[in-house]
Amino acid sequence: MTTVMLVHGAWHRPACWARLEPELHALGHDTRSPALRSAGEHPTAGMHEDAAVLAEELASIEGPVVLLGHSYGGIPVTEAAAGAGNVVRLIYLAAYMPDKGQSMYTLHGAPDPEDMGGLFPLGDDPRTSLYGDLTDADAEQAMSGLVQQTVRSFAEKVDAAAWRDIPSTYIVTEQDKSLPPALQEQMAAQATEIRRITSSHSPFLSQPRRLAALIDGISRPA
Structure with a gap:
C-alpha cells in the first residue's frame, strides 16, 4: 500500500490533518504529514526551504508515495517531487500548481514583491x-x-515542475472562497486528471471520510 504524504497550506500546521489521517489509516494507507518551515510563530523560511524539507521526508520513505499538497502546499510539492523516484502520483487539493519559474504571485498575475522579508x-x-x-x-x-x-x-519561484513527469490529479473544491474555482480549473487543466468535491477550501476538516475515499480511489493502481 502507498504512503500518502500530506502537505499543509499556508498559515497551517500538520495538525490540520488530524481528521483525515485516521480515515486514510482505516483504508490501509500509511501517512506522513511534515511541517513546512515557512509557517510558524516566527517563520523566516521560503518555498525552497519547504521543498527541501519535503525532499528529505520523501527520501526517508520506503515504497511508493502519493504526495498531496493543499493550497500553498502544492508549490513546494511541485519542486520537491522532481527527481524523487518513489512518488507515483501527485494530488493537488485546491492547490497551486506552478510551472517552472512560477510562484504564487505569478499564478495570481501579481508583480514580485519589492521586499521578500x-x-x-x-x-x-x-x-x-x-x-x-x-x-x-x-x-x-x-x-x-x-x-x-x-x-x-x-x-x-519553483526550479522544477514535477507534474510534467509524474501523473497528477487535481481536486477542485467547488465552493471555495479562498482559491477561486475558476483559477483552480485553469491550473487543473495541466493535470493528468481532474476530480471535484462539493466543499469549501478545507474538505479534510469538513468531509474527511469522503475526501479519504477520494484519495484512496486515486491512489490505487488502475
Whole structure:
C-alpha cells in the first residue's frame, strides 16, 4: 500500500490533518504529514526551504508515495517531487500548481514583491474563506491553530515542475472562497486528471471520510 504524504497550506500546521489521517489509516494507507518551515510563530523560511524539507521526508520513505499538497502546499510539492523516484502520483487539493519559474504571485498575475522579508497577512475573514462549510465550533477550533506565514514562501519561484513527469490529479473544491474555482480549473487543466468535491477550501476538516475515499480511489493502481 502507498504512503500518502500530506502537505499543509499556508498559515497551517500538520495538525490540520488530524481528521483525515485516521480515515486514510482505516483504508490501509500509511501517512506522513511534515511541517513546512515557512509557517510558524516566527517563520523566516521560503518555498525552497519547504521543498527541501519535503525532499528529505520523501527520501526517508520506503515504497511508493502519493504526495498531496493543499493550497500553498502544492508549490513546494511541485519542486520537491522532481527527481524523487518513489512518488507515483501527485494530488493537488485546491492547490497551486506552478510551472517552472512560477510562484504564487505569478499564478495570481501579481508583480514580485519589492521586499521578500516579513510576513504575509492572513486576511480579514478566515472563517469564510478557509472554513465556510464547518460548524462555528469547528471553525473556531481550526482558526485557533493558525500561525504566521512568510512572504518569501509566496514569492520564490519553483526550479522544477514535477507534474510534467509524474501523473497528477487535481481536486477542485467547488465552493471555495479562498482559491477561486475558476483559477483552480485553469491550473487543473495541466493535470493528468481532474476530480471535484462539493466543499469549501478545507474538505479534510469538513468531509474527511469522503475526501479519504477520494484519495484512496486515486491512489490505487488502475
